[in-house]
Amino acid sequence: MPxxxxxxxxxxxxxxxxxxIALKLASQGAxxxxxxxxxxxxxxxxxxxxxxxxxxxEIIRANVGDAAKVDELFDTIGSKFGRLDILINNAASGVxxxxxxxxxxxxxxxxxxxxxxxxxxxxxxAKLMEGRDGKIVSISSLGSRFxxxxxxxxxxxxxxxxxxxxxxxxxxxxxxxxxxAVAASAVETEALKFYLKEGLVKDSRQLTPAGRMVIPEDxxxxxxxxxxEEAFMIRGQIIIIDGGTSVGLFALAGKGE
Amino acid sequence: xxxxxxIKDILARITRVDKDIITRQSTFKxxxxxxxxxxxxxxxxxxxxxxxIPDEEAQNFQNFGDFVSYVENRVGQKEKV
Numbered sequence: 162m163p164x165x166x167x168x169x170x171x172x173x174x175x176x177x178x179x180x181x182i183a184l185k186l187a188s189q190g191a192x193x194x195x196x197x198x199x200x201x202x203x204x205x206x207x208x209x210x211x212x213x214x215x216x217x218x219e220i221i222r223a224n225v226g227d228a229a230k231v232d233e234l235f236d237t238i239g240s241k242f243g244r245l246d247i248l249i250n251n252a253a254s255g256v257x258x259x260x261x262x263x264x265x266x267x268x269x270x271x272x273x274x275x276x277x278x279x280x281x282x283x284x285x286x287a288k289l290m291e292g293r294d295g296k297i298v299s300i301s302s303l304g305s306r307f308x309x310x311x312x313x314x315x316x317x318x319x320x321x322x323x324x325x326x327x328x329x330x331x332x333x334x335x336x337x338x339x340x341x342a343v344a345a346s347a348v349e350t351e352a353l354k355f356y357l358k359e360g361l362v363k364d365s366r367q368l369t370p371a372g373r374m375v376i377p378e379d380x381x382x383x384x385x386x387x388x389x390e391e392a393f394m395i396r397g398q399i400i401i402i403d404g405g406t407s408v409g410l411f412a413l414a415g416k417g418e
Numbered sequence: 419x420x421x422x423x424x425i426k427d428i429l430a431r432i433t434r435v436d437k438d439i440i441t442r443q444s445t446f447k448x449x450x451x452x453x454x455x456x457x458x459x460x461x462x463x464x465x466x467x468x469x470x471i472p473d474e475e476a477q478n479f480q481n482f483g484d485f486v487s488y489v490e491n492r493v494g495q496k497e498k499v
Contacts, residue, residue, distance in 0.1 A: 199457070199473040222470070224461065256454050270454055 162190030163389050168245055170194040170238065172225050172282065173252030175204035177350035178300060181377030182249050183207055184214070185385045191247065192217040194238060198224045198252065225252045226274035228281055235285035245289035247388050250279045250299040250322075255315035263314050275318035276325065283329050287338060294337045296388040299326055300380065301344040301399055303407055319344070323399050330397030341387045341395055346403035348375045371404030421467070421493060422486045428462045429455075429482070442483030449482065467493050 164186055174183040175197035183193045184207070193211050195218055197204035204220055211218035219241070223234040238245060254274040256267035279299055286297065303309070304316035305323050323342055330340040346369070347353055369375075379402055386392055387400070401407055419427075422442075430437035433451045440449055446456055460471050463485075469492045479485045 201470065201472045202474055266458075267454060270458070 164247070165190035167191045167247060168194070168242055169247035169249060169388075170196060170245060170282075170286070171249040171251055172196045172278070173198070174249075175200045175207055178345070178348055178377045178380050179249070179251040180207045181381040182251060182384050183218075184210060185378070185381035186247065186249075186388065187211040187214045187216045187218070189385060190216060192219075194219045194221055196221050196223055196225070196234065196252065198222065224274075225278035225282060226254065226270065228277075231278065231281045231285065235282075235289070239289060243289070244293060245286050246293050246295055248282055248286040248290075248295070248297045249384060249388075250282055250297065252278065253300065253315075255312075255318070257311040257315070258313075259311055260313045268314055271314045272318050272321065275315065276321035279322050279325050279329075283325075283333070283340070287333055287336060290338055291336065294390075295333075295339070297329065297333070297338060297340040298384050298387045299342040300384075301326075301342045303344055303346045303401070303403060305344060305399075307407065326399065327397040334396060339387070339393065339396060341392070341397065342399045343380055343383050343387070344399050344401050344403075345375050345380050346406045348377055348380060350377060369404040369406045370408065373404065375402055375404060421490050424466060425459075425463055425482075425486055425489060428466065429459050432459050432462070440482055442481065442486065444482045445480065446482075463489060467496075469493060469496060 167190070169186045169191045171179050171183040171193060173179040174195045183195060187193050193216065195204050195207050195211070208218040208220050221234055221237055223230040225231055252274060255271045256263070258267060283297055286295065299322055301319045301323050304312045305319035309316060326340055326342040333340055383400055383402055387395065426437045426440050429440060429449060429451065432455050433449050435449055451459065460476055464471055467489060469489065471488065475488065479488065
């Protein structure tokens with residue numbers, strides 16, 4: 162198994178995409194640190210499901226938007242394991258508002274969790290990855306490059322995350338660390354159900370050439386590949402997972418109207 | 419200061435409303451607390467009292483009184499341990 166003996170931290174892995182990535186890496190042999198912030202029950206379920214795959218799982222609560230909590234998270238990993246092979250920077254939050262309604266509180270909350278957390282986690286993770294061929298993969302979204310309704314602050318935070326991915330890829334390369342990101346279109350998760358209900362996103366099934374929405378496992382498959390040695394020469398890239406939506410032909414042809 | 423007063427202070431600071439308008443019957447909407455305000459209030463209360471309030475529990479709070487009762491209960495349990 163490709164990740165046997167490896168230790169992976171997946172931030173925000175109680176639910177949705179993070180949970181799916183955690184299970185995928187576990188199914189390929191990795192021991193997993195499940196990080197969560199608000200949903201303990203879901204995180205405990207993820208741990209159970211990981212352990213059922215025959216690998217080890219550890220649960221650590223931390224708000225990665227809080228610098229002191231990031232330090233505590235990595236202090237715990239350092240003292241308990243003394244190493245880390247894979248960091249999946251997945252935890253995200255955001256305030257869905259029109260641009261004119263964004264205040265500094267909404268901006269800072271979103272930027273701290275979605276963008277600054279990658280910097281702080283990568284800095285601490287890099288030290289634990291010394292001599293271990295580490296991998297860092299972040300989860301971005303199409304909102305970093307395309308304008309989506311009520312998505313300004315999240316989109317901007319994801320653009321920052323993508324730029325940071327490129328800088329990290331170059332600056333951490335001498336330490337043998339591969340850094341990349343994936344950017345998915347709307348993924349069928351609990352978070353999306355909320356956005357659909359609130360009218361913040363439209364059902365994009367008919368706009369997707371692949372004929373269905375992206376599911377968490379689609380993202381997990383690509384992330385697992387980026388964590389493998391086969392992806393060694395991919396550095397600082399943002400891999401789009403959208404079933405062809407952003408290619409734009411379907412939208413331009415007026416399908417789904 | 420009572421638990422209720424401390425939570426009232428936290429909520430008033432975050433939502434920038436006058437703490438005197440907050441009663442046990444006040445809903446978050448009436449306090450002008452949006453979803454981000456509520457999360458930030460939960461986090462601040464957790465740190466103040468050294469407890470954890472999962473979202474699964476917080477979703478059941480209908481008003482400020484529910485929030486206070488939950489925290490009083492959890493702090494009480496903690497003190498017994």
